[in-house]
Amino acid sequence: MIAQEVATKYASALFAAVKERGLVDETFTQFQDLRKVMKTEKNILKLLSGPMLSQKEKIELVGKLFGEGMNRLNIEFLSVLIRKHRINYLPEVIDELEYLIEMEKGISRATLITATRSNPEDDRALIAKLEAKSGTKVMLEKKVDPSIIGGAIVILRNEIIDGSIRHSLDQLEEKLSRIRVH
Numbered sequence: 001m002i003a004q005e006v007a008t009k010y011a012s013a014l015f016a017a018v019k020e021r022g023l024v025d026e027t028f029t030q031f032q033d034l035r036k037v038m039k040t041e042k043n044i045l046k047l048l049s050g051p052m053l054s055q056k057e058k059i060e061l062v063g064k065l066f067g068e069g070m071n072r073l074n075i076e077f078l079s080v081l082i083r084k085h086r087i088n089y090l091p092e093v094i095d096e097l098e099y100l101i102e103m104e105k106g107i108s109r110a111t112l113i114t115a116t117r118s119n120p121e122d123d124r125a126l127i128a129k130l131e132a133k134s135g136t137k138v139m140l141e142k143k144v145d146p147s148i149i150g151g152a153i154v155i156l157r158n159e160i161i162d163g164s165i166r167h168s169l170d171q172l173e174e175k176l177s178r179i180r181v182h
Contacts, residue, residue, distance in 0.1 A: 004096075006089045011096035014077050019104070023071060028101045030070045031094050037065075038091065049088035058082045099157070108136040113143045113153040115164075130156055 018027040038045055044065070048058050059079045067075060081087040102109065110130050112118060123140060130138040134156060148164035155161075 003092045007092035007096040010093050015100040106136050108134045111141045111155040
């Protein structure tokens with residue numbers, strides 16, 4: 001809960017600043033690149049949020065690591081996160097920032113989880129329905145999870161539509177457990 005609140009607060013502030021300066025696309029690209037770096041170099045976030053370096057050393061490290069590939073505003077933003085002891089929320093801030101920028105561009109992300117691979121025709125139909133519902137262009141991410149047995153789970157921002165067989169079976173089990181037999 002706190003992670004989402006922190007992410008919303010800081011991402012909204014950065015988004016407003018980059019929008020005002022016309023740096024939305026540049027910032028979007030730079031933070032996507034930063035996310036990739038954090039995935040490959042998993043210790044960077046630990047180093048920036050941990051006690052091994054002083055605050056000054058952390059800010060200097062951010063400048064050295066990202067100064068060439070990021071504009072000054074984004075470097076300063078990362079420095080603020082360090083000074084406010086919020087750098088450990090950086091992944092959530094990036095997620096929220098990407099969401100705000102995509103909404104500005106009229107794009108929504110949705111996740112489709114199925115037990116087996118979905119077919120392209122069904123994907124197109126789902127995308128059309130989600131676009132009609134959200135009023136945005138939908139980018140669909142697909143995942144396969146055999147544990148749902150069948151059906152599908154669709155996640156669009158904070159809304160989850162669970163049409164999986166696993167979910168139906170769990171609901172049935174719950175209903176049956178409430179029945180008293182004499």
